[in-house]
Amino acid sequence: QxxxxxxxxxxxxxxxxxxxSCTGSRSNIGAGYGVHxxxxxxxxxxxxxxYDNTNRPSGVPDRFSGSKSGTSASLAITGLQAEDEADxxxxxxxxxxxxxxxxxxxxxxxx
Amino acid sequence: VQxxxxxxxLIQPGGSLxxxxxxxxxxxxxxxxxxxxxxxxxxxxxxxxxYSGGSxxxxxxxxxxxxxxRDNSKNTLYLQMNSLRAEDTAVYYCxxxxxxxxxxxxxxxxxTVTVSS
Numbered sequence: 001q002x003x004x005x006x007x008x009x010x011x012x013x014x015x016x017x018x019x020x021s022c023t024g025s026r027s028n029i030g031a032g033y034g035v036h037x038x039x040x041x042x043x044x045x046x047x048x049x050x051y052d053n054t055n056r057p058s059g060v061p062d063r064f065s066g067s068k069s070g071t072s073a074s075l076a077i078t079g080l081q082a083e084d085e086a087d088x089x090x091x092x093x094x095x096x097x098x099x100x101x102x103x104x105x106x107x108x109x110x111x
Numbered sequence: 112v113q114x115x116x117x118x119x120x121l122i123q124p125g126g127s128l129x130x131x132x133x134x135x136x137x138x139x140x141x142x143x144x145x146x147x148x149x150x151x152x153x154x155x156x157x158x159x160x161x162y163s164g165g166s167x168x169x170x171x172x173x174x175x176x177x178x179x180x181r182d183n184s185k186n187t188l189y190l191q192m193n194s195l196r197a198e199d200t201a202v203y204y205c206x207x208x209x210x211x212x213x214x215x216x217x218x219x220x221x222x223t224v225t226v227s228s
Contacts, residue, residue, distance in 0.1 A: 002154070036214030038155070045204055045221055046147075046155065051214035089155050091214065099168050100145070105154040 003028060004090055004103035011109040012080045020106045022073045022090035028101060030071035033093040037066055037075045040087045049088075050075060077108070085110050112136035112217050114188075114205050119222030126195050126226075132188040132205030132219055140183045143208035145215055146190045148201035148224075156201075159190065160208070173199075195226045 005023045012018040022035060029035055035053050038046035048057055050066035053073065065076045073092075077084055090103035118130040132144075146159045158170045159179040167179050178191040188205050202223050206215035 034213045038215075040155075045218035046215070047218075048209065048214045048216045051209055051212050051216070055212065057209070057214075057216060087154075091155075091157070097171070099170055100157040100160065102147075102155040102157055 002104035003094055003097070003101040004092060006088075006090060006103040006106045008104070009107045009109065011111055013111045014080055014082065016080050017076060017078045018080060018108060019077075020075045020088050020090075020108070022075070022092075022103045024071050024073075024092060024094075026071060027096040028071075028092045028094040029068065029073055031095055033095075035066065035068055035073040036091045037064075038089045038091065039084075040089065042086075046089065080110055082110050084108055112207075114207065114217055114219035116203065116205055116219040116222040119203065119224045121225045121227065122195055123228050124196060124226055127191070127193045128195065128224060130190040130192065130203055130205075130222055130224070132190075134186050134188065134207070137207065137217075139181050139186050139188055139207075142210055144179075144181065144188045145206045145208060146177075146179060146188075147204045147206055147215070148199075149204070149221075150198070150201040153201075161188070192224070195224075197226050200224060200226045 037050040040046045053068040113135045161179045176194045180189045202221040205219045207217040209216035
């Protein structure tokens with residue numbers, strides 16, 4: 001049971017917009033700790049997409065955006081492309097566990 | 112900027128293994144370094160961090176069994192894994208925390224640990 005909850009799967013047609021939620025609690029997201037998002041293609045290491053809630057590292061397309069409110073965060077992908085099919089994970093710090101935690105992961109399917 | 116892991120393999124339950132993560136392009140001791148694992152078909156699990164000052168944290172699942180360390184002269188991160196269990200079977204990744212920003216921005220390619228008799 002992950003401390004951060006994500007929907008197992010999300011799907012959308014090419015060109016459309018999808019969002020992935022990441023629900024936490026007052027000991028992690030709600031405590032003000034930053035949320036980071038990763039994309040993981042099959043058989044590869046994760047890639048940092050969003051850091052500290054809303055920021056994109058250099059090279060990440062602006063089709064990817066992050067937001068945070070209260071005890072939850074979201075990743076939005078606009079203009080969905082076939083290459084976006086992957087697993088996506090959120091991450092934050094949890095003060096009760098005194099360590100970092102990942103979300104349960106969401107598989108994005110492009111219809 | 113690159114990380115290259117090594118040291119994975121097949122090990123019997125109760126055994127020990129040491130993973131290595133060689134860094135290039137940056138100084139391991141100046142940054143926060145993590146170990147993250149992924150069991151077959153499962154999600155990511157954070158397991159340990161070593162801060163630039165040398166302090167460490169562990170996930171409850173490995174506390175007391177795993178030890179994170181670094182060798183500054185070799186610019187290499189390590190994970191000593193003792194009392195291995197079947198549930199420790201996973202791909203192990205090392206990663207650098209994005210300096211002053213958070214998140215892991217540099218990842219190794221992963222090394223596979225299989226705990227089985």
